[in-house]
Amino acid sequence: MIIDSEQSAVGLERLHDRVLQHLQVIYHHVAVPQGLEQLADELVSTMGLDGDVHFPRQYANHWNQGDVVMITYGDTVLAENEKPLQTLKRFLDNYTGGVISAVHLLPFYPWSSDDGFSVLDYSSVNEALGDWDDVAAIAADYDLMADLVINHCSSRSLWFENFLKDEDPGRDYFFTASPDDDLSAVVRPRTSPLLREVTTARGTEWVWCTFSHDQVDLDFRNPAVLRQFVSIVRHYLNNGVRLFRLDAVAFLWKIPGTSCLNLEQTHELVRLLRTLVEHARPDAVLITETNIPNRENLSYFGNANEAHCVYNFSLPPLLLNTLVSGDCSYLKQWLMSMPPAQNGTTYFNFVASHDGIGLRPAEGLLSDEELDTLIATMQEFGGHVSYRALEDGRNRPYEINISLFDALQGTLDGPDEHGLARFLCAHAIMFGLEGIPGLYIHSFLGTRNDYSRVKHSGHNRAINRHQWQLAELDEALTDPVASHGLVVRGLRDLLAIRRCQPAFHPNATQFTLHLGCHLFGFWRQSMDRRQSIFCISNISNEDQPLNLQDINLIEYHQWLDLISGEHYAGREQQLVLEPYQTLWITNMREEN
Structure with missing residues (x-):
């Protein structure tokens, strides 16, 4: 909801305090020249939240089965x-x-390599693709997901050219380290050397390159980098983006001597971005792209205060x-x-x-x-x-x-x-x-x-x-x-x-069925408990029998397979699933 003018001052104060709390965690060991209070004000202003503020509903689902x-x-x-x-x-x-319902438009910005993920300019549309009007046309009919390529940018970008020349913006935007640092624990997704030697106006430096030497990692210890990305997020919101895919975000914060993966500062930065984004647009969604082991990936849910969605890698x-x-x-x-x-x-x-x-x-x-x-x-x-x-x-x-x-x-x-x-x-x-x-x-x-x-x-x-x-x-x-x-x-x-099936709502109940090693099954139940769907697939290249007693169908319900339209008379019936056949057996059929 939008708060009225009488509540505005109180709302802004609460938002400022919340942003400040995030910053205190992120910059606990980092000196911030202008102070965290001022930085909090700058971020709120950059996101355009110093006027009317939207307050999101906690635990709201911004999605459904459609x-x-x-x-x-x-x-x-x-x-x-x-x-x-x-x-x-x-x-x-x-x-x-x-x-x-939605389109994830992979990086549509000017780029130098990696099919868009080595960004030259975050604020522009690649002329070879079209312009912002063309992006807006897609956003008008589909929810638009865009990549926030937040860990690194192109070595041919203006920012990096300025880094080499010791000029702003870019002078202190990139993470540097020494070949003598203990980097043995750093987790790498590539085989290229982690550090790249470059000659700058300040002398020889070694920049950090998690993915490739054309993709130089940004240094979020510098609050100016954070301000830039908050400005970029605001720009994307203004151009119709509702879903933000945080690309390679797990690598964001670096501390030599650690794995430099999933550090607490990284998690807090995601929390900060969520706070800012959802106060700008309550139905905006953050999705973390973290191609890492399962347990680490799930940690980006936080306590329902980090990513709205995590990739099920x-x-x-x-x-x-x-x-x-x-x-x-x-x-x-x-x-x-x-x-x-x-x-x-x-x-x-x-x-x-x-x-x-x-x-x-x-x-x-x-x-x-x-x-x-x-x-x-x-x-x-x-x-x-x-x-x-x-x-x-x-x-x-x-x-x-x-x-x-x-x-x-x-x-x-x-x-x-x-x-x-x-x-x-x-x-x-x-x-x-x-x-x-x-x-x-x-x-x-x-x-x-x-x-x-x-x-x-x-x-x-x-x-x-x-x-x-x-x-x-x-x-x-x-x-x-x-x-x-x-x-x-x-x-x-x-x-x-x-x-059309409420039992397929993304947050509907799910339980795994035990049907042997050749039949994979799970049960979904709608949030109002009216609809059940038994999802059963033969994952083998041979026919597989299924006794309906094994999935505990309630006798007095009428059951049918949503895919084939076949009705089932009772629990005693035995079916045969053809190779790779799937059944969606439900007690009620919802249609347009």
């Missing part, structure tokens, strides 16, 4: 004589209408392993260990993304032997592997790079005829789980491995970043027997069902 996020680059779909963002909007309107490798091995034991064990998200928070589920299938989130969940088998299988299906550096200098697999459609074209025994069914099964499982589904555009389209882009770019991740010509795509999607059209129609059908 929310699905399409993940895409701005230039995934191209047409002659049209800006790519305009072409993308046309594609979305034509093919996703009614089943997609363990789901892709576990679900992939389940479907190629035909054994859901590890997926089931993991699901049972996942705490239900508090109201006001939820999981962001995905099976594939613009990056590869991360392996770190599977650490402690799958054994090294199982991971090695999975990697070898994906390599047989045309995938590549990217590595990270360990403390002892060895390299370890970090992610599998492969299109999901190709990844699911077979099992550990090799390719088979069940690829399409297996692929749709993966999404049916993901769509049913507690949380908001994120659907990568190349999964929506059933895109195959793009080896030419890998060769051209020299980067493994390009294998799953194909660019479609819209005319070619239209032809592929209208072909009644082509796999691309079958995928789109199959996913659209599932999403159309999902969006």
Whole structure:
């Protein structure tokens, strides 16, 4: 709600005090020249909160079962004589209408490398894609998610050029260290050297580069960097962004001698950003992108006071392993260990993304032997592997790079005829789980491995970043027997069902079912307890029997499968699930 003028002064004072508390934690060991009181005032003013202040409702869910996020680059779909963002909007309107509520538009800023994640200018739209009007057009019809690339920026940016020249803005924006510092415990997601030697107007410096030497880490010990990013957030809000993906945020704060991962200052910075953002727009959502082991990832929920959503990074490798091995034991064990998200928070589920299938989130969940088998299988299906550096200098697999459609074209025994069914099964499982589904555009389209882009770019991740010509795509999607059209129609059908079922609300109750190793199942119940849905998938390549007594259906209810429309007479009935078939058995059907 918006507070009235009589409450304004009191509200601003409370907000100032809350921001100040965050800053006291963040800068506990850092001297802030202007003082924390003044810095708090500056941040509140920069966010535009020194006038009317919105006060968010605590534990409010800003989502429902109709929310699905399409993940895409701005230039995934191209047409002659049209800006790519305009072409993308046309594609979305034509093919996703009614089943997609939000669009995660991957970095659309000017960039120098890493397909947008090495940002040159945070305030501009890449001219090759379009302009802010084109972004606003997407935001007008879909909730817009944008990346806040907060850990690093391009070595060719104005900020870094000024760092080299010892000029503002940028003079003290970047984190430096000495090769003599104890950096042995630093967790790395890449194999490149952590420090990069540069010549500046002050002499030789060593800048910190978590990801690549073109992506130089910013130094949030300098409050000027924090002020810049608060200004950037305000700018994005003004241009229609509602969901903020905090890219690589786990690496934000560095202290040599530590892992430099998930430090308390990093968590407090997320809390600070949430405070500022939700007072500017109460329905704004922060999503942390932390490709790290499961327990560490969950810590970014805080006490419902950090991220509204966390990426469910363990789901892709576990679900992939389940479907190629035909054994859901590890997926089931993991699901049972996942705490239900508090109201006001939820999981962001995905099976594939613009990056590869991360392996770190599977650490402690799958054994090294199982991971090695999975990697070898994906390599047989045309995938590549990217590595990270360990403390002892060895390299370890970090992610599998492969299109999901190709990844699911077979099992550990090799390719088979069940690829399409297996692929749709993966999404049916993901769509049913507690949380908001994120659907990568190349999964929506059933895109195959793009080896030419890998060769051209020299980067493994390009294998799953194909660019479609819209005319070619239209032809592929209208072909009644082509796999691309079958995928789109199959996913659209599932999403159309999902969006009408209150038991699929992201915060609806979820319990894991125990149906053996070949049937993966869980139960969802709507928040008003009126609707139940039993989600059961055959994750094997053989028929599997299911006795309805095993899922404890209430006898006096009428039950049906939402996907097939088949009704069930009673608990004594025994079904047979075909390979990779999914059932959504419910006691009530909700329709548009």
